[in-house]
């Protein structure tokens with residue numbers, strides 16, 4: 331039986347572990363010698379063992395069904411992505427046959443026989459089942475027999491390493507760990523494997539190592555050579571069954587993998603502001619949200635804010651004038667025209683209450699977490715009043731000393747996430763409110779002016795969410811248009827101020 335197993339070839343990178351398994355199975359199920367037929371008959375090996383061994387009939391010079399080996403990881407089928415051969419083509423061992431793709435990897439299947447391709451069993455894009463023939467090969471001549479070499483644990487390839495085929499080490503260079511494909515590349519390019527720096531497990535020479543070595547040899551010579559495509563690839567190119575672009579690039583980047591996990595998992599109870607957020611956001615889930623976005627040209631508003639910030643009136647009162655007071659006041663003015671957006675609905679969604687007060691909430695990022703205090707009765711406040719109230723709420727919020735009054739009774743909310751970053755968002759409505767807006771970062775971007783000229787503009791995006799049970803898209807769009815108009819032409823706010 332041993333003579334039938336001289337050569338063990340796998341086509342996939344992760345198969346070495348299956349070697350070990352298959353050998354155990356092989357030894358466990360092999361028939362006693364007196365029952366054995368002449369060496370080389372697969373039928374004498376238990377079916378489990380044949381999953382991993384494709385050795386026998388090759389030695390009789392007959393038509394051999396070249397089967398797709400077990401890939402491991404529970405993969406039972408792969409897609410044939412490309413054939414590098416056609417019926418009637420001559421192939422030699424290690425010539426690329428085809429490219430197959432599983433959900434985890436793309437792999438080149440190489441021939442393990444010298445011979446003639448007599449049949450392709452699948453068309454491109456067809457699913458090939460593990461254990462079924464990929465091609466039939468009429469093998470030319472027999473292969474001399476040699477004793478089975480013991481498979482050592484050190485030969486195993488770690489899962490995930492890029493290998494295309496695997497074979498027991500040959501007598502020469504047997505102490506150098508690598509794959510047959512790499513050995514072939516070494517012999518094609520007359521390279522001593524011992525000169526190549528292996529970066530795989532236990533110093534195994536990977537294909538990338540070989541390609542890097544070849545590249546360093548060619549770049550160290552004064553006259554640069556044309557690319558040294560491995561011979562079996564070159565043959566396929568000659569036959570026109572593989573294009574030049576498919577040749578492996580010697581500049582394939584190396585993936586850096588962290589060697590060990592960093593830190594340990596930590597579990598802690600959800601409490602404080604986070605607990606409140608969990609509760610209110612869970613309550614929001616029952617609201618059918620829709621989204622609406624637009625962009626606002628903040629160029630005039632930015633200039634106005636800049637000049638007002640420097641004005642003695644603002645400086646003397648010690649007020650920090652950010653964009654927020656304008657956003658909040660403009661929202662209140664627009665809500666005046668679209669009161670449905672300042673409403674609330676009862677739990678069963680049977681009644682809607684139009685709120686008299688514009689208690690505009692604003693999301694605030696604090697060291698303790700997200701909170702949403704609200705500025706009460708914005709409809710009666712000036713921009714300056716709003717700025718003063720914002721400053722008070724921010725100060726208390728940052729100290730964690732906001733009272734229930736400041737945190738409840740909101741009727742509409744704005745979230746200026748743009749003060750941190752971002753462009754678009756998908757804000758979540760604070761039940762029982764019916765709308766919320768998330769404001770993106772003001773950015774200087776090129777835009778066209780009314781004359782069609784490209785100008786610098788301060789652009790900001792707004793993303794609204796509304797309760798689709800009581801708000802329709804048209805109302806949201808009209809409200810947004812008015813809010814946008816106030817901000818884009820701040821002087822128009824004066825017209826509507828009460």
Ligand code: CO6
Nearest residue numbers: 652653654693694695745746748749755756757770771772
């Ligand atoms: N773009 C560019 N620059 C901005 C913006 C935007 N949108 N907003 C503020 N700023 C500027 C602001 O004008 C200040 O500039 P200077 O006056 O020149 O110094 C500066 O950024 C700092 O502003 P600051 O944050 O101090 O004050 P502001 O009144 O604008 O904002 C705040 C107060 C409480 C809203 C803010 O500090 C904050 O906490 N923002 C984060 C809110 C948040 O966490 N929202 C996420 C909630 S979850 O909505 C959510 C859908 C998801 C994403």
